[in-house]
Amino acid sequence: MSSFAAQSKNELTRVESPPCCRRAELSALVRINGTVSLHRRSIVLDVTTENAAIARHIFTLFKGLYGIHPEVLVRKKVRLKKNNVYFNRLTEDAKRVLLDLKILQRGHGDRLTQTEGIDPELIRSSCCRRAYLRGAFMASGSVNNPDSGSYHLEIVTTYQDHAAAICRLMNRFHLHAKVIERKKGYVVYIKEGDKIGEFLSIIGAHQSLLHFEDVRIMKDMRNSVNRLVNCETANLNKTIQAAMRQIENIRLIERELGLDQLPARLREVAEVRLKYPEITLTELGQMLPGGKVSKSAVNHRLRKLDEIANQLRRHTEG
Ligand SMILES: [Zn+2]
Structure with a gap:
């Protein structure tokens, strides 16, 4: 990941937002970085990230919204890159939280199913739409350094319906976003410099935006x-x-x-x-x-x- 992307994400973890927005933001983070597994017939949720500031942020969001303290684990990656991986793990509260975050929903016969796209209730207000994009970018976003050869910002998600929903959400802000399927998943991306600047502004990365625009103006x-x-x-x-x-x-x-x-x-x-x-x-x-x-x-x-x-x-x- 570029140094600029890391810097932007660190800035985003410090954005103050109201509870409605925190729910949207956490929903995006969990939807993209969460893994659900079954352990002795109950649901376990792990939300992982390689960024320590984002791991702390996820912990704070769980605590603030639901009054729960996830178990925090650190794994050292020895083989591939040497980054640590941080886990926020929920056990007994996992199901309640996943339902409230509109990631799971109750279907026929009380069966739990995954929600298609993004539940409209999460992104009803404009502030929450921004917050959702902020969460998604923190979860799996990346952006080229502004002084690199080309402008590129992307968010990766495993699910096609989710990628399409993120793309639609971005384009409600006229960002000219597109989706492409890659080996790592579905990639929602923006290619235009001024649209990348607008995206950074929309998600609240104002310091990063200033830096981005400075470099961009010089380069142009x-x-x-x-x-x-x-x-x-x-x-x-x-x-x-x-x-x-x-x-x-x-x-x-x-x-x-x-x-x-x-x-x-x-x-x-x-x-x-x-x-x-x-x-x-x-x-x-x-x-x-x-x-x-x-x-x-x-x-x-x-x-x-x-x-x-x-x-x-x-x-x-x-
Ligand atoms: Zn809101």
Whole structure:
């Protein structure tokens, strides 16, 4: 995960929110990072994260909303990455909490089933919709460093219906989010820099947003300056090359034929071009005796001079 993503998540754990929002946030965290298992016929819920601040945050949310203290466990990963994995484990309260968080629901014959998408009750108010996205981002979100080559923010979830619901929720804020299926699950992502900035603002990562925008503005400015320079250099090269070719041809005509042998309108263009090698065709047209001659007319006359020079070349070679 990028350092910027880690920094944003740490900031999000410090966002103060009302109880309605805390429930939405915790629901997203548990839905994405929770694992339900059966132990002696009762439900056990583990909510895992590799981020210690998020683990503490989950603990605080459980305590504040339900007055319960999850059991906290730490596993050291030895093989893959060396990050610790933190568990918030619920045993006797797991079922009650999962029902209240609208992750499980009672179906036919009191059977427990998983809720499709996101229960509308959780995200009724705008504040709670933001909170849900905040929870989802803390659970499995990542975002490229703003100075990296490309803009990318994503949230991964195992379930297709959940990914679709998160995507819809993001797009209620006009974030242009999309879903793609990957090996690690369903990925909801945003690709546009300004939309990533808006997302950070929506979920309350204001410090991170400021940093993101600072870097982005610098980068975009550098890019547009580079584009401008490249573009001007390219045009300049083309103009210079054309002028050099024209002058070479005019000198050939002067040597082999004499400019006074040319019709007046060609001779005039040739003389002005020799005198001002660096000017554009439009400027050249304005400097001709008799006043304003259009760019295309100047171009036509110069091409005529090119033809004459080419004929002279063929003649001298032959
Ligand atoms: Zn709320």
